[in-house]
Amino acid sequence: MLIRHPTDILPSEITDKALYLSRRDFMTAAGAAGLVLAGVSGPVEAKLATVPSRFSTADKPNTKQEITTYNNFYEFGTDKGDPAVNAGKLVTRPWTVRVEGEVMKPKTFDLDEIMKLAPLEERIYRLRCVEGWSMVIPWIGYSLSEILKRVEPTSKAKYVEFTTLKRPEQMPGQRNAVLDWPYVEGLRIDEAMNPLTLVTLGLYGELLPNQNGAPIRIAVPWKYGFKSAKSVIRIRLVEKQPISSWMSANPREYGFFSNVNPQVDHPRWSQASERRIGEFFKRKTVMFNGYGDQVASMYAGMDLKKYF
Ligand SMILES: Nc1nc2c(c(=O)[nH]1)N[C@H]1C(S)=C(S)[C@@H](COP(=O)(O)O)O[C@H]1N2
Ligand SMILES: [Mo]
Numbered sequence: 001m002l003i004r005h006p007t008d009i010l011p012s013e014i015t016d017k018a019l020y021l022s023r024r025d026f027m028t029a030a031g032a033a034g035l036v037l038a039g040v041s042g043p044v045e046a047k048l049a050t051v052p053s054r055f056s057t058a059d060k061p062n063t064k065q066e067i068t069t070y071n072n073f074y075e076f077g078t079d080k081g082d083p084a085v086n087a088g089k090l091v092t093r094p095w096t097v098r099v100e101g102e103v104m105k106p107k108t109f110d111l112d113e114i115m116k117l118a119p120l121e122e123r124i125y126r127l128r129c130v131e132g133w134s135m136v137i138p139w140i141g142y143s144l145s146e147i148l149k150r151v152e153p154t155s156k157a158k159y160v161e162f163t164t165l166k167r168p169e170q171m172p173g174q175r176n177a178v179l180d181w182p183y184v185e186g187l188r189i190d191e192a193m194n195p196l197t198l199v200t201l202g203l204y205g206e207l208l209p210n211q212n213g214a215p216i217r218i219a220v221p222w223k224y225g226f227k228s229a230k231s232v233i234r235i236r237l238v239e240k241q242p243i244s245s246w247m248s249a250n251p252r253e254y255g256f257f258s259n260v261n262p263q264v265d266h267p268r269w270s271q272a273s274e275r276r277i278g279e280f281f282k283r284k285t286v287m288f289n290g291y292g293d294q295v296a297s298m299y300a301g302m303d304l305k306k307y308f
């Protein structure tokens with residue numbers, strides 16, 4: 001389906017209307033805004049205006065079908081198909097993200113403000129799951145540093161902690177104690193400020209589907225997928241290394257850094273190769289998931305077997 005979109009429409013204009021108005025009102029509003037919508041009898045699809053990114057991989061993206069039906073999002077169940085079935089109940093508006101801790105200007109950002117804080121880029125990133133599969137996903141977002149610099153981190157801000165929503169009424173997987181809810185992840189401050197670390201707001205030209213972490217998730221492409229927390233409500237800058245949900249569940253198997261590293265095996269399986277979803281043959285896993293040029297210097301002199 002071909003959908004034309006003028007680049008001068010703010011994403012917020014599209015998303016606000018797409019989410020708050022009925023389909024008929026939205027069609028009228030979209031028409032007034034100069035949006036051309038294809039498939040009048042089908043569901044409304046509003047494309048977000050994005051610019052391409054110099055960080056995109058040339059690897060062929062997985063299909064939208066693959067990306068939205070093969071998910072890890074334990075808040076909605078532990079099977080790969082569970083999030084697509086169960087995440088529809090999650091209410092993602094209104095939504096705020098509290099950014100606090102070791103900062104001069106703590107702030108609660110409304111999602112609408114986050115949508116227009118910086119130009120939206122399309123970034124085609126590889127995602128390598130610790131389980132041994134990988135995907136290529138055309139995300140939409142901008143560098144997390146755009147948000148962090150606005151709250152002015154203090155010199156004590158050595159790490160950044162991300163917390164996912166805890167709302168068992170809408171997240172049925174949280175009734176099971178597979179993890180200690182809410183889901184918590186963390187990065188070192190230089191990792192969080194690295195331009196590759198993405199505040200992710202959409203994929204394939206549209207707002208994030210709930211199963212992929214709507215309305216806002218993180219994407220850290222050189223680390224195993226679990227470092228990229230979904231449906232984030234709080235970002236806290238802290239002095240001490242956060243204890244992530246996976247570290248507290250199994251510290252022997254999941255370390256804080258979790259950089260993709262084909263030379264450091266998981267205690268129960270090899271990490272030397274991976275299966276790209278949709279492919280039959282395995283491919284070799286690449287150090288830092290292929291992002292070494294941009295990130296290796298952050299780990300110079302570190303023993304990556306010890307700091308796994
Ligand atoms: N809150 C939360 N975030 C999460 C997870 C989760 O279970 N809960 N799973 C992680 C894992 S293991 C992976 S591989 C990626 C998968 O992201 P995707 O489903 O959008 O491909 O999300 C990560 N973020
Ligand atoms: Mo994962």
